[in-house]
Amino acid sequence: MKIVKMRKEHTGPLAELERQCFAHPWSQKALEAEVDNPAACFFTALGEEGQVLGYGGMHSACGEFYMDNLAVFGCCRGKGVGTALVSALWEEAQRQKGEFLSLEVRPSNRQALGLYRRLGFLEEGRRKNFYRDPLEDALILTKREIPLDGPGACLKYAEGKAENHAPVGN
Ligand SMILES: CC(C)(COP(=O)(O)OP(=O)(O)OC[C@H]1O[C@@H](n2cnc3c(N)ncnc32)[C@H](O)[C@@H]1OP(=O)(O)O)[C@@H](O)C(=O)NCCC(=O)NCCS
Numbered sequence: 001m002k003i004v005k006m007r008k009e010h011t012g013p014l015a016e017l018e019r020q021c022f023a024h025p026w027s028q029k030a031l032e033a034e035v036d037n038p039a040a041c042f043f044t045a046l047g048e049e050g051q052v053l054g055y056g057g058m059h060s061a062c063g064e065f066y067m068d069n070l071a072v073f074g075c076c077r078g079k080g081v082g083t084a085l086v087s088a089l090w091e092e093a094q095r096q097k098g099e100f101l102s103l104e105v106r107p108s109n110r111q112a113l114g115l116y117r118r119l120g121f122l123e124e125g126r127r128k129n130f131y132r133d134p135l136e137d138a139l140i141l142t143k144r145e146i147p148l149d150g151p152g153a154c155l156k157y158a159e160g161k162a163e164n165h166a167p168v169g170n
Helices: 008-021 028-035 081-095 110-118 153-164
Strands: 002-005 040-046 052-061 064-072 100-105 122-131 136-144
Touching: 002 081, 008 028, 008 052, 008 064, 028 040, 040 081, 052 081, 064 081, 081 100, 081 110, 100 110, 100 122, 110 136
Parallel strands: 064 100
Antiparallel strands: 002 040, 040 052, 052 064, 100 136, 122 136
16 A cells, blocks of 8 residues: 555545535546645545555644545555554644644544544543534544653643643533
8 A cells, every 4th residue: 555645636536425425426527636636635445456545634723734635445444554644644644843743633533533543632522513424513622743952841731731621522
């Protein structure tokens, strides 16, 4: 498997993947618009024969990164494709000196939640009735760079988080 920048020729299979996964899928046209969007970064996972396995994408503004999309074809799940895509997005956000990478996820989406938590995303809030079909809240998960500047840095990071963020659920 390899992770590459999303290209126009990937957008047909990816639009099909969107239809398989989501009640309100992104169209091929919407995906094509992201290929040359300077504020966007979309990666495609390709199999050994160049087949499209899945994709993930994010947008940035003022040093903040927001992940819009992540999906892997059903036949290819549980093999690390999703992990590789999110890791690539996080590395790119870091390369661009991003402060954090944030996303929304349904609380019922155990697979996605497990993956994000394993990769160090923390729950920082909840949007009430955010999703439709079916109606559900969204959890806001965020991954931040933990400063490695000496003893106690992790503790300071945790204390800063506690001061700066409202309790989950508010
Ligand atoms: C969420 C989603 C992208 C995950 O993709 P994936 O390719 O299955 O993700 P991974 O394989 O990296 O990880 C999934 C699980 O497989 C396990 N896994 C990873 N590599 C593995 C391997 N080689 N062998 C067996 N299991 C493996 C991981 O441990 C992980 O389990 P955990 O999260 O409980 O720890 C996929 O389920 C999907 O497309 N869902 C529908 C769309 C969706 O919900 N998108 C997210 C919107 S927020």
